Amino acid sequence: MDNLSELLHGFTIAVTVPHLALMVVGVLLGILVGVLPGLGAPNGVSLLLPLTFGMQPVSAIILLSSMYWGALFGGSVTSILFNIPGEPSSVATTFDGYPMARDGRPTTALATAFGSAAFGALIGVILITFLASWVAQVALAFGPAEYFAVYFLAFASFVGMGGAAPIKTVVALAIGFAIAAIGIDTVSGSVRLTMGVDELVKGVNFVVAVMGLFGIGELLVAVEEEFHARAVSSKIDWREVFRAVGRLPRHSVALLRSAAIGCWMGITPGGPTAASFMSYGIARRFSRRGRYFGTGEVEGIISPETADHAAGTSALLPMLSLGIPGSATAAVMMGGLMIWGLNPGPMLFVDQKDFVWGLIASMYVGNIVAVALVLLTVPVFAALMRIPFVIIAPLIVIICVVGAYSVSNSYLDVVTMLGFGIVGYLFKKLFYPLAPLVLAIVIGDKAEDAFRQSMLMSKGSLGIFFANKLVTCLIVGGVALLLLPLVLQLARLLHKPAPPTNETTAQEKVII
C-alpha cells in the first residue's frame, strides 16, 4: 500500500489553489484546441511548452496534462455536435455520436460520451497508480541492451498493432529516426545529415515537426473537405445528463472491454486513435445490436470514447516509468520533461517523487475538472464553431508559424515547419501514421544511444541482445510483433484463394 500513501501525498501537491487554477486554464485551452480543427492536443501542448520553462516541473506538467484531457474531451464535442472530429482520435465517435445528436438527443450523446470517457480515464489512472512504480522498479535494473530492447518492442508494436499499413508505419518510423539523427551526434560529437545547411547543426526540434505535421497538415485536410458546421442544438438538459450517466452501468461489458483495449493500446504505443477504432470495430462485431451501429447506438459512442481516453491516459505510464511515450502528445510532454531538466524513466520514481505523484494525483482531479468544465462550456465552444473556417484557418497558420519560430528564434524552423505541413498532408491523405514519426523524432537519439552503448559493452557483438532471459523475451516479442502483419496476411491467403488486399487498413475501411 506504499502507492496509496504516495498518492495521498500527491494529492496534497495537486489539490492546491494555484494547481487547481492551472488545471482549469489547461482544460479550457485544451477544449479550445480540441474543438478547433487543425489544432490538436500535440500542437496545443507544443505551443504551451515554451511558456512553461519558468515554471516548477510539477506545475508545468499539470498544466500540459490538463490541456491533454481538455483536448480529448473537446474533440468529442465537435464530433458529436458537428460531425467534425476535432481530434483524430475522436473520428470513431462521429459514427454514432452525430446520428444520435441529429435525432434530437444531443445531450444524451454528449453525456454518454463524457461519462464513458471519464470511466476510461479513471481506469487508465488507476492502472498508472498501481503499475507505474512497479514497472519503474523493474526498469531500474535495465542496462542499455534492455532499454534498446524496450524501445524496439515499442516501435515494433506500432507496426504490428498501430492499424496502419505496416510498411508505411516502418517508413514513417525510419524517417523519424533519420530526422532525430540530424545535427550533432551526442556520442562522437560529429555533425550528421545536415545536407550542407549549417543551421541544421542544432538539429530539428520536435515542436517544429509537430506544428507542421499536425497543424498545417491537418488544416490542409480540413480546408480540402470544406465542411459545413451544421450544428445540432447545443443546449444541455441537465436532468438528461444524469439520466444518461445513470444508464451507463447497463453497458458495463462494453465499458470494461473498451477500457481494457484502451489501456493496452496506450501502454504498448498504439495510441488513442488506433484504440478508438479498434474498440469501435470490436464492439460492432460483438454487440447484439451490432447491425444498428452507425445510426446512433449507445455502445457505438461508449466504445470509442472509453478506449480513446483510457489510451490517452495510460499513454503516460510508459512515459513516466520507461521514458517511452505511448502517444504523440505524450511524446511532446516527454520532450518537455527533458527540457525542464528531468530524465524521464525509472529514476523519476526515485528522485522526483513529488513530480510523479503530484502528476498522478492531478490526473484524478484533472479529469473531474475536465468533465465538469466541458459540460458547462459546450454552448460556448459550439458557438465558436460557427465562426467561418476562412477566418480561423489563417489564425491557425499564424499560430503555427509563431510557435515554430519561438522554439529557437530561427527562421529556418518556420520554413521547415511549412515543409512538414506538406508531408503531414500527404501522410494523412495516404494513411501513413504520424504518431510513430513524432515518437521516433523525440526518442530516436535515446534509442540510438542505447544501441551504441550496448555495442560498446559487448565489443560489437549482437549477442548482448540475447544475453539474458528478459532481453531475449523483449527482442523476440518485438520481432513477433513486426512479423504479425505478415503472418496475418499469409493466414488469410491460405484461407481464401482469392486474396483480399490488406492495403486498406481498418481505419481506412471505416472511413471509406
Add this chain to the structure above:
Amino acid sequence: MISRRALELATAVLTGSFGIAVVVQSLDNGIGWSSAGVESGTFPFLTGVIIVLGSLYNLVRGVMPVASLANVPIAITPIELRRIASLFVPATAFVAAIPLIGMYLASAGYVFAVLAIPKHQSVPRALAMALATAIGLYVVFERMFQVSLPHGALAAAFGL
C-alpha cells in the same frame, strides 16, 4: 485531378529520395565498427536503407492496380486542389515575407489578404481583424512572454 495512384507514387518517391539523401550523407560519417564503438553514421545509414526499401515497396504497391484502391481512384479533385492552394499559397507567401517585412506586418497583411481579396469579409472588417492580429501578437509575445518576433529587414533599414 490527382489520382490516388499518382499521390502514392509521388509520396513514395519523396520518402525514397529522403532515404537516399540520408544514406549518402551518413556514409561521410563512416559506418560500421571502429575502435571507438559503432561509428556515428551507422544508425542513420540503417534507417536510410529502411526508408529506401520501404519506399520501393510502397512505390510498387502504388503502381499495382489494387482492388480496394479502385474505390477511391481520385485522391484530390480540382475543386479540392483549388481550396488547398487557397490556403497554402498565401501561407507560403506569408512565410516568405517574414524576413523582409517582419512578423507583424506580414501576419497583418496575410490576414487582410485572405479575408478581403476573396471577399469573405468587407474591407474595413478585414482591416480591423488584420490590425487586431498584429496587435494581439505584439501584446502576447513581445510584452507578456518577452519573445522577440522578427521585425524584418524593412524595420532594420528604418533603424527600428
